[in-house]
Amino acid sequence: xxxxxxxxxxxxxxxxxxxxxxxxxxxxxxxxxxxxxxxxxxxxxxxxxxxxxxxxxxxxxxxxxxxxxxxxxxxxxxxxxxxxxxxxxxxxxxxxxxxxxxxxxxxxxxxxxxxxxxxxxxxxxxxxxxxxxxx
DNA sequence: TTAATGACCGTGT
DNA sequence: TACACGGCCATTA
Numbered sequence: 001x002x003x004x005x006x007x008x009x010x011x012x013x014x015x016x017x018x019x020x021x022x023x024x025x026x027x028x029x030x031x032x033x034x035x036x037x038x039x040x041x042x043x044x045x046x047x048x049x050x051x052x053x054x055x056x057x058x059x060x061x062x063x064x065x066x067x068x069x070x071x072x073x074x075x076x077x078x079x080x081x082x083x084x085x086x087x088x089x090x091x092x093x094x095x096x097x098x099x100x101x102x103x104x105x106x107x108x109x110x111x112x113x114x115x116x117x118x119x120x121x122x123x124x125x126x127x128x129x130x131x132x133x134x135x
Numbered sequence: 136t137t138a139a140t141g142a143c144c145g146t147g148t
Numbered sequence: 149t150a151c152a153c154g155g156c157c158a159t160t161a
Contacts, residue, residue, distance in 0.1 A: 029143050042143040043157055050142055062142080070142035077142070 010038055014045050015052075021061040024088045026097055028065040046070065060084035067097045 017036040021027050027035075029042040038044065049059045060081045064070050071078035073095050082092045091098040 030145090033143090040144090040156055041158095043141070044143095046142045047158065059142085064142080065144055072142090075142095081142090 010036070010041070010044070011048060013037060014041075014048055015054075015057065018045075018049070018057055018059065018062060021058055023058070024090060026061045026063050026067075026085070026090065026100075029062055029070070030065055032062055061088075063097060067100050069095045069097075 013036040014032060017032045020035070021032075029045045030040075033039060033041040033045050036045075045062070049057075049062060052059060062070075069078055069081050069092075071081060078095060082095065085092045085097065
């Protein structure tokens with residue numbers, strides 16, 4: 001079969017994980033990697049996105065773990081990502097997605113009540129919208 | 136082979 | 149909120 005290795009399916013899995021982010025929701029690079037079954041490969045996710053050319057890919061829904069856009073403020077990509085997110089009804093201000101902290105906090109609190117999740121420090125609460133974290 | 140780089144992450148101060 | 153530090157990982161120089 002593969003006389004020479006084909007593109008690692010980790011690539012495919014990461015792209016699938018990105019495509020799986022519902023419209024109007026966002027996820028962090030690390031979160032995407034984890035969902036793709038590749039914990040710790042956040043940088044790989046970033047690299048793939050930087051080389052991606054598929055316009056169908058909802059790359060704009062991927063943010064840094066603190067809810068900020070990964071591009072340098074004011075750059076072209078920064079502007080485009082902001083515009084795309086807003087286009088989906090996501091509130092973005094100053095390169096940062098707003099409305100996550102409250103929502104996430106609420107869900108974390110719920111998790112804690114439901115199955116005794118560990119204490120959430122502000123850091124964790126800031127974690128990017130795992131909006132679809134219900135299971 | 137080693138060093139630097141990058142759309143990153145989590146913790147600690 | 150901001151910055152420093154150490155980790156992680158694939159690609160490039």
